[in-house]
Amino acid sequence: MRQFSVAMLGFGIAGKAFAKILLEQHQAILEETGFDVQVTAIATGSRGALIDPKGIDLVWAMETVERDGHFDVTHPAYSNLSTMEIVDQAEYDAVLELTPINFTDGQPAISHLEHAMKRGKHAITANKGPMAYAYRYLRDLAKERGVCFFYETTVMAGIPIFDMAYHSLRYCEVREIRAILNATSNYVLRRMEDGLDKEAIYEEGRRGGFMEADPSNDIKGYDAAAKLTALMNVLMDAGMTPADISIKGIEDVTPEDIAAAKARGNKIKLICKGKLVDGKPVGSVQPTEVPETDPFCSEGVFAALTIDTEYLGPITTLQYGTETPVTGYGVFIDVCRVLREAGWQ
Amino acid sequence: MRQFSVAMLGFGIAGKAFAKILLEQHQAILEETGFDVQVTAIATGSRGALIDPKGIDLVWAMETVERDGHFDVTHPAYSNLSTMEIVDQAEYDAVLELTPINFTDGQPAISHLEHAMKRGKHAITANKGPMAYAYRYLRDLAKERGVCFFYETTVMAGIPIFDMAYHSLRYCEVREIRAILNATSNYVLRRMEDGLDKEAIYEEGRRGGFMEADPSNDIKGYDAAAKLTALMNVLMDAGMTPADISIKGIEDVTPEDIAAAKARGNKIKLICKGKLVDGKPVGSVQPTEVPETDPFCSEGVFAALTIDTEYLGPITTLQYGTETPVTGYGVFIDVCRVLREAGWQ
Numbered sequence: 001m002r003q004f005s006v007a008m009l010g011f012g013i014a015g016k017a018f019a020k021i022l023l024e025q026h027q028a029i030l031e032e033t034g035f036d037v038q039v040t041a042i043a044t045g046s047r048g049a050l051i052d053p054k055g056i057d058l059v060w061a062m063e064t065v066e067r068d069g070h071f072d073v074t075h076p077a078y079s080n081l082s083t084m085e086i087v088d089q090a091e092y093d094a095v096l097e098l099t100p101i102n103f104t105d106g107q108p109a110i111s112h113l114e115h116a117m118k119r120g121k122h123a124i125t126a127n128k129g130p131m132a133y134a135y136r137y138l139r140d141l142a143k144e145r146g147v148c149f150f151y152e153t154t155v156m157a158g159i160p161i162f163d164m165a166y167h168s169l170r171y172c173e174v175r176e177i178r179a180i181l182n183a184t185s186n187y188v189l190r191r192m193e194d195g196l197d198k199e200a201i202y203e204e205g206r207r208g209g210f211m212e213a214d215p216s217n218d219i220k221g222y223d224a225a226a227k228l229t230a231l232m233n234v235l236m237d238a239g240m241t242p243a244d245i246s247i248k249g250i251e252d253v254t255p256e257d258i259a260a261a262k263a264r265g266n267k268i269k270l271i272c273k274g275k276l277v278d279g280k281p282v283g284s285v286q287p288t289e290v291p292e293t294d295p296f297c298s299e300g301v302f303a304a305l306t307i308d309t310e311y312l313g314p315i316t317t318l319q320y321g322t323e324t325p326v327t328g329y330g331v332f333i334d335v336c337r338v339l340r341e342a343g344w345q
Numbered sequence: 346m347r348q349f350s351v352a353m354l355g356f357g358i359a360g361k362a363f364a365k366i367l368l369e370q371h372q373a374i375l376e377e378t379g380f381d382v383q384v385t386a387i388a389t390g391s392r393g394a395l396i397d398p399k400g401i402d403l404v405w406a407m408e409t410v411e412r413d414g415h416f417d418v419t420h421p422a423y424s425n426l427s428t429m430e431i432v433d434q435a436e437y438d439a440v441l442e443l444t445p446i447n448f449t450d451g452q453p454a455i456s457h458l459e460h461a462m463k464r465g466k467h468a469i470t471a472n473k474g475p476m477a478y479a480y481r482y483l484r485d486l487a488k489e490r491g492v493c494f495f496y497e498t499t500v501m502a503g504i505p506i507f508d509m510a511y512h513s514l515r516y517c518e519v520r521e522i523r524a525i526l527n528a529t530s531n532y533v534l535r536r537m538e539d540g541l542d543k544e545a546i547y548e549e550g551r552r553g554g555f556m557e558a559d560p561s562n563d564i565k566g567y568d569a570a571a572k573l574t575a576l577m578n579v580l581m582d583a584g585m586t587p588a589d590i591s592i593k594g595i596e597d598v599t600p601e602d603i604a605a606a607k608a609r610g611n612k613i614k615l616i617c618k619g620k621l622v623d624g625k626p627v628g629s630v631q632p633t634e635v636p637e638t639d640p641f642c643s644e645g646v647f648a649a650l651t652i653d654t655e656y657l658g659p660i661t662t663l664q665y666g667t668e669t670p671v672t673g674y675g676v677f678i679d680v681c682r683v684l685r686e687a688g689w690q
Contacts (some may be wrong), residue, residue: 029516163507163512171370171677318640333515336516
């Protein structure tokens with residue numbers, strides 16, 4: 001039995017979902033792999049931090065933060081270290097970057113991953129900023145330092161797109177990507193079909209807890225563009241940033257547009273498209289009319305991805321809205337993958 | 346540079362497609378992994394066999410078999426050994442089981458894989474018979490002998506379903522499977538929607554080279570049942586055979602049934618369903634009305650799979666009809682996966 005220590009940067013929805021799955025599967029992993037996976041540090045922006053080299057009691061951590069809104073300052077594990085200080089000083093084998101994305105330049109998440117890898121630690125990100133702004137640098141750094149750099153959660157939240165690409169499309173060119181990547185904007189478009197106006201939909205989404213107070217980054221296409229960039233960087237080695245993408249959000253889509261599309265047998269979806277033209281990345285995010293018979297228009301579809309491949313032709317993957325903690329599972333399988341590379345067969 | 350030797354049992358469509366991809370990617374694999382992948386034996390039922398421990402010239406092998414219908418009996422590499430003798434006597438690191446499926450009991454393909462693994466060789470099957478009739482035995486044998494046993498091609502021909510399950514669904518229960526797994530019967534149903542009668546469709550399929558002289562195993566649901574069994578055995582550890590599946594093919598579906606479904610906004614598809622009920626496998630293959638808006642009814646969809654999972658909710662994968670050699674690629678990625686386990690990082 002060997003302890004495998006994890007430092008969590010961020011303890012929001014994804015972090016707590018990961019903690020819950022780890023608690024459920026801890027014993028199964030231990031029995032199968034011999035690794036005792038423990039969270040030895042949790043850093044947050046405003047709730048304080050916890051550090052315990054033997055492993056933090058996650059049930060207690062979730063309870064106190066939900067009850068009090070912050071960790072217990074009187075507890076011996078409580079720490080005033082900043083997130084970057086935890087990256088630089090705490091004891092851990094893998095860092096989990098779970099902080100909110102910065103759409104401007106991906107920082108400070110890029111530095112978190114960079115500092116961890118330079119200390120010889122494995123790096124996992126659920127934050128797509130680093131994928132959009134520094135993928136090649138981080139990939140090459142991981143290779144140079146002999147550590148893992150995984151990011152399954154950043155696109156389609158846990159559906160194993162990147163793992164499939166790594167293992168099964170290694171010698172199979174990905175020629176084109178077509179996708180619905182931002183669930184929020186597509187929820188808005190779907191509810192507009194029901195006749196609701198945008199403000200009422202935003203209010204409904206906030207009440208349901210699945211829309212942010214300011215949903216601009218979703219509505220304006222920035223979130224979708226960051227994900228498309230991540231996909232193109234990994235699947236096509238595009239070496240690009242969101243600045244290379246032509247972005248139009250759904251802010252100008254009117255009820256009249258929706259009705260006109262419907263009259264033509266179509267629905268409006270925020271479609272992401274990407275390919276290389278003469279080796280140069282060409283990507284777009286824009287509201288697009290899609291035939292109602294297209295799988296992208298199927299009832300309940302939350303996110304959708306079609307990759308056109310050299311040997312397998314097009315492959316479509318559909319993700320549905322669900323109450324399950326998808327994002328937490330994506331991080332969890334990245335941790336399992338690190339365990340495998342670190343000695344588990 | 347180390348030679349990695351492969352013995353091919355069967356040299357039909359899948360075998361030749363594999364050979365073609367290997368030729369295209371041989372240099373790339375060599376550069377990335379250090380493995381010089383060579384085919385050292387090819388066994389066929391009626392075209393003779395070839396054995397060359399240094400590696401068979403695949404271009405020449407494909408040319409002669411296409412020109413003459415059999416291998417060149419005067420060539421030094423020519424051999425009269427039977428398929429089983431090649432399994433037992435030839436030099437190779439991995440065997441590729443590419444012979445036609447036996448729907449009754451999966452033999453002799455099961456014995457081919459068994460004999461190879463007992464010699465300490467890795468085993469790859471594109472033949473779903475062994476998956477339907479002896480999966481647990483072969484899986485456990487591989488574990489006991491410390492060799493790989495891979496089978497990506499057996500369901501959805503190369504779309505990496507099993508690899509995804511192995512790497513990414515390890516701690517995530519698969520609760521239910523719903524799928525279209527037999528392309529031929531679904532092609533027939535689709536063409537019936539166009540008003541053609543079955544015999545005309547069979548004739549069209551034979552002319553196009555994608556339907557067998559006797560398509561009974563497709564039409565009667567046996568092929569779909571073998572694939573559903575393979576999926577349930579791997580994803581749910583069902584420990585079952587096709588005898589545990591309630592099978593009804595499309596032989597009794599009439600133009601009137603198709604028209605009646607259409608009037609209700611539905612299409613008829615040959616749907617496979619499987620789950621465990623109190624630990625016991627419950628599976629069915631039967632013609633089923635599906636709403637036209639279901640992704641399974643999308644234009645061009647060739648095969649479709651929805652797995653309902655514990656942590657990720659339902660995930661749908663769609664495969665499209667394509668001219669690309671999908672089956673050959675599935676075998677190829679299994680070979681790459683063996684290389685990785687055999688020392689390539």
